Amino acid sequence: MVQQERARSTRAAIIGAAARIFEEQGYGGTALAAVATEAGVTKGALYFHFPAKEDLAVAVIEEQHAIASADGVRVQALGRPALETLVLICRGFALQLIEHSVMRAGIRLTFEASAFGHDVRQPYLDWSTRFAELARTAQDDGDLRGDLDPEAFALLIVGSYTGVQMVSDILTGRQDVLERLADLWRMLLPGVVAPDRQEHVPRLVDLFLGAP
């Protein structure tokens, strides 16, 4: 049991160290020896857990998706209306990007995944499905326009989010990522919120920015 516990904590330390190095150096620039040093483990221990760099990259991507999904579950458990839930999930994702190197490394590796032949469709499909469900409920609640296509809206959120945070990373090292994503909500919500709920738009943008 103690041994299992130690193996788990070594594995977690390696993933954390790998994330910090993948985030800075990318897949191609990361050496397993540097990850072992950063994690404070022997190369033998590293190879025991992750025989190849690809295994380590896939573990970071899976950890990133697990963190983001768990936060989505946390937000849904708040039991707020579907449109607020969607906005708050997106806020959580942005905060995690700012706070966790595993998130930033996972996203960088996802963009580079063709370099190691990893199929990255699943996280995009998972988020599209979850957002489309929330959008359908928000339509039933009367918060989103009745003529909105929930799948198209979900794909637009996923695509825009992906690109807006990426361009923010390229231009400002994600210094302005919250503000740029708030702009997405500011300019997008008027076109998708039901005509008789337009007065809620500023409150939803404030919610994204941290209002209670």
Next chain:
Amino acid sequence: MVQQERARSTRAAIIGAAARIFEEQGYGGTALAAVATEAGVTKGALYFHFPAKEDLAVAVIEEQHAIASADGVRVQALGRPALETLVLICRGFALQLIEHSVMRAGIRLTFEASAFGHDVRQPYLDWSTRFAELARTAQDDGDLRGDLDPEAFALLIVGSYTGVQMVSDILTGRQDVLERLADLWRMLLPGVVAPDRQEHVPRLVDLFLGAP
């Protein structure tokens, strides 16, 4: 003169061949020998023009930006109102993505550019600046809301475009890229077009989709 002409056409053939291989294999997976074979030139000729893989990747990125910029100039020369010009530039960009492997390769290489230490900020800054100018003119024309922040709108277009085409590539190999980008305009325009010009929104979406 004949020699200069031949050198130019060899260089163009190499860039075209490199684009086809970079698009499929990415930066890490592309071998210069394969590019020489695809271009029908000797390895010596390839190395004469591009001493390192990085030089070839930068040439493809620059060619992509040159093609896209030239198309932007073509659209601006049509002399249409600024908001229509912006929509048509974005249409041209989407069509080029579908038609030209140099565009697709350039974008893939831009996403992977950290692998070869190339600074990719300039194209994003160029497009943001140009779109912000068009947005300011469209405000003066009364087509965009007076309280819109033109820089924020420009950055949102650049970011959303980047991500929407990327997610379309991941999920459908860009089969649905025009439709996904039309959804961006459908859902975004109502929130940014001036209240008394809302009836133009469907026409602008049709313009993006190819209406005259």
